[in-house]
Amino acid sequence: MDIILELRDVQKHFRRSDGVVRAVEGVSLRIGAGEFVAVQGPSGSGKTTLLMAAGVLMQPDSGAVVVAGEEPYKLSAEQRAAFRATHIGFVFQQFHLVHYLNVLDNVLTAALASRAADAKERANELIKRFGLASRASHVPSELSTGERQRVALARALLNRPKLLLADEPTGNLDEENGRMVLDCLAGFAKEGGAVLLVTHDPKAAQVSHRALRMENGKLAGG
Amino acid sequence: MNIGRLIIREILFRKLSFALGVLSVLAAVGCLVGALASLRNHDRRTERIIAAKQAETQEKMELLADDYRRITLKLGFNVLILPKDQKLSDLYADDYATKYMPEEYATRLAKSRVATINHVLPSLQQKVKWPETGRTILLMGVRGEVYMRGAGQKPLLEPVQAGKIVLGAELHQGLKLKVGDKTRLMGREFTVAKLNEEHGTKDDITAWINLAEAQAMLGKEGQINGILALDCTCADARLPLIRAEIEKVLPDTQVIEFASQAIARAEARRRAEAEAVATIEREKQGRARLRSEREAFAAVFVPLVVLGCAIWIGFLSLANVRERRGEIGVLRALGVRARQVLWLFLGRAVAMGVAGACLGYAAGQVAIAGAEFNAPLLAAVFVGAPLLAALASWVPALLAAQQDPADILRQE
Numbered sequence: 254m255d256i257i258l259e260l261r262d263v264q265k266h267f268r269r270s271d272g273v274v275r276a277v278e279g280v281s282l283r284i285g286a287g288e289f290v291a292v293q294g295p296s297g298s299g300k301t302t303l304l305m306a307a308g309v310l311m312q313p314d315s316g317a318v319v320v321a322g323e324e325p326y327k328l329s330a331e332q333r334a335a336f337r338a339t340h341i342g343f344v345f346q347q348f349h350l351v352h353y354l355n356v357l358d359n360v361l362t363a364a365l366a367s368r369a370a371d372a373k374e375r376a377n378e379l380i381k382r383f384g385l386a387s388r389a390s391h392v393p394s395e396l397s398t399g400e401r402q403r404v405a406l407a408r409a410l411l412n413r414p415k416l417l418l419a420d421e422p423t424g425n426l427d428e429e430n431g432r433m434v435l436d437c438l439a440g441f442a443k444e445g446g447a448v449l450l451v452t453h454d455p456k457a458a459q460v461s462h463r464a465l466r467m468e469n470g471k472l473a474g475g
Numbered sequence: 476m477n478i479g480r481l482i483i484r485e486i487l488f489r490k491l492s493f494a495l496g497v498l499s500v501l502a503a504v505g506c507l508v509g510a511l512a513s514l515r516n517h518d519r520r521t522e523r524i525i526a527a528k529q530a531e532t533q534e535k536m537e538l539l540a541d542d543y544r545r546i547t548l549k550l551g552f553n554v555l556i557l558p559k560d561q562k563l564s565d566l567y568a569d570d571y572a573t574k575y576m577p578e579e580y581a582t583r584l585a586k587s588r589v590a591t592i593n594h595v596l597p598s599l600q601q602k603v604k605w606p607e608t609g610r611t612i613l614l615m616g617v618r619g620e621v622y623m624r625g626a627g628q629k630p631l632l633e634p635v636q637a638g639k640i641v642l643g644a645e646l647h648q649g650l651k652l653k654v655g656d657k658t659r660l661m662g663r664e665f666t667v668a669k670l671n672e673e674h675g676t677k678d679d680i681t682a683w684i685n686l687a688e689a690q691a692m693l694g695k696e697g698q699i700n701g702i703l704a705l706d707c708t709c710a711d712a713r714l715p716l717i718r719a720e721i722e723k724v725l726p727d728t729q730v731i732e733f734a735s736q737a738i739a740r741a742e743a744r745r746r747a748e749a750e751a752v753a754t755i756e757r758e759k760q761g762r763a764r765l766r767s768e769r770e771a772f773a774a775v776f777v778p779l780v781v782l783g784c785a786i787w788i789g790f791l792s793l794a795n796v797r798e799r800r801g802e803i804g805v806l807r808a809l810g811v812r813a814r815q816v817l818w819l820f821l822g823r824a825v826a827m828g829v830a831g832a833c834l835g836y837a838a839g840q841v842a843i844a845g846a847e848f849n850a851p852l853l854a855a856v857f858v859g860a861p862l863l864a865a866l867a868s869w870v871p872a873l874l875a876a877q878q879d880p881a882d883i884l885r886q887e
């Protein structure tokens with residue numbers, strides 16, 4: 254099995270005036286292609302920090318992050334951005350859609366950096382797959398929360414990433430929509446992608462292949 | 476999808492914020508265009524006023540010159556060339572010269588083309604008794620002028636034909652003679668050809684006859700005792716110049732000047748001309764002062780407005796960046812480069828500048844009546860306004876580009 258994401262002894266501390274926050278403390282983790290890994294843990298345990306480090310958005314203090322065989326933190330900032338565009342998809346609890354763009358254009362923002370030639374066809378295909386075809390020209394404020402998260406999912410998948418990182422994607426959704434999102438993540442893994450999901454949601458852990466616990470910046474179990 | 480499309484969509488979404496930016500560029504460009512157009516208008520008005528004044532002066536000077544010419548013609552000759560040995564005391568005591576020179580001198584003088592005198596008239600003059608009437612008169616023999624500047628020149632004194640006589644006012648009035656009357660003088664018969672008006676000089680007791688006849692009657696064949704001329708009144712120290720010139724051509728003559736009224740007239744004319752020139756100069760200076768005052772005002776006012784507009788755009792852009800923090804974070808997570816984010820905000824500012832330049836130029840043109848289309852200014856405004864807007868938005872755009880997406884995504 255190809256290893257898509259490998260974290261080796263990753264550490265991230267935040268230095269503040271009132272002391273050091275040990276957000277991530279020596280985490281090692283491997284996720285292979287087709288694998289869906291869920292990380293659960295209490296608030297403040299360092300889940301989001303871990304996800305940012307894995308997503309090439311936050312350089313760890315020490316340790317190595319390897320994505321699809323490359324060490325992105327050894328690249329320049331520009332190259333790192335390009336690497337994110339082509340290798341990693343993100344889904345957030347808050348969706349983070351662009352307010353002034355309609356559904357189609359929001360999905361297409363992922364093509365701003367990748368400049369994929371078939372972006373438009375791929376976007377339409379994803380929109381159809383997520384049942385948003387009739388909403389393609391709507392702006393986010395006209396969508397339900399479930400629809401918004403589906404738009405975010407379509408955007409995350411536009412560039413055919415190898416790694417999908419999801420931070421509490423079901424946190425703002427009702428049960429049915431949450432289920433739909435989890436199914437989608439599972440589907441992505443089934444097609445050969447690697448998924449790292451961090452969540453409080455016990456149901457999410459059930460659909461994953463491997464459920465890990467995070468506490469005080471440290472991973473346990475699995 | 477590209478950054479340009481993103482910019483347009485955002486502008487259409489946040490119309491008010493964009494419109495406020497455009498409005499401030501409009502104000503700055505409008506002020507600049509308006510100020511320049513009004514200065515240009517001022518210049519054109521100045522040109523019109525000065526041209527009108529100059530035309531008026533020109534007309535006046537032509538009138539004066541015409542006037543002067545007429546007066547000079549009336550006064551007649553003002554330079555008298557006499558034989559060198561003529562004593563001036565005798566001339567003034569006797570009213571005529573008692574020394575003679577060859578008539579050919581006049582031709583020689585005219586041929587030499589001296590520059591300082593104009594009309595050359597040889598004459599023979601003598602005080603005689605008019606035996607037939609018992610009066611003492613000045614008899615003057617004249618022939619036509621010896622032309623200096625071609626035959627076209629209008630003579631100051633018409634030549635008198637043989638057998639004709641021209642009479643001064645005192646003579647024809649006293650003798651009750653009319654044009655065409657016959658009269659006898661020293662045994663010869665003359666027909667009255669012309670009656671002169673009263674001059675108030677010894678001209679009034681002068682009788683003009685043909686030079687050759689006078690020479691025969693006075694026994695002075697081929698002789699004259701004076702050459703009358705008219706000076707050109709062109710330079711200030713005329714007499715020494717005239718003397719020097721004539722001395723060269725006719726060494727045994729002397730030159731005297733009379734009838735200085737013409738000179739006074741000429742000087743008055745020169746003074747009037749100088750005064751007119753000075754008046755125009757004063758007008759020019761007044762207009763220039765007014766212009767520099769306006770220019771100084773514009774030089775303070777326009778940059779102030781431009782600065783205010785730049786600050787305003789800077790704040791608008793800053794607000795825009797803050798409002799779009801989440802968007803910046805997610806775009807960066809999606810792999811959009813920092814430089815693309817910079818352009819996202821600079822592009823918006825440039826669009827603001829272009830729109831403001833269009834409207835501002837139009838507003839400036841409309842506000843100043845009679846403003847002309849000014850292509851270089853339009854071009855400058857079209858380059859300058861977007862540049863200024865981009866510069867004003869530079870710091871906010873840089874802040875946007877430097878934001879850490881991880882921070883944003885965690886906080887939002």
Ligand SMILES: Nc1ncnc2c1ncn2[C@@H]1O[C@H](COP(=O)(O)OP(=O)(O)OP(=O)(O)O)[C@@H](O)[C@H]1O
Pocket residue numbers: 267268269274275276294295296297298299300301302303885
């Ligand atoms: N930029 C930062 N500066 C200082 N402290 C930080 C920063 N980012 C995270 N932290 C701290 O690091 C710890 C881990 O934060 P993190 O957001 O990763 O937790 P989390 O597990 O995602 O919590 P939650 O489930 O509530 O989202 C927290 O105590 C947080 O206050």
Ligand SMILES: [Mg+2]
Pocket residue numbers: 300301302420
């Ligand atoms: Mg979190």
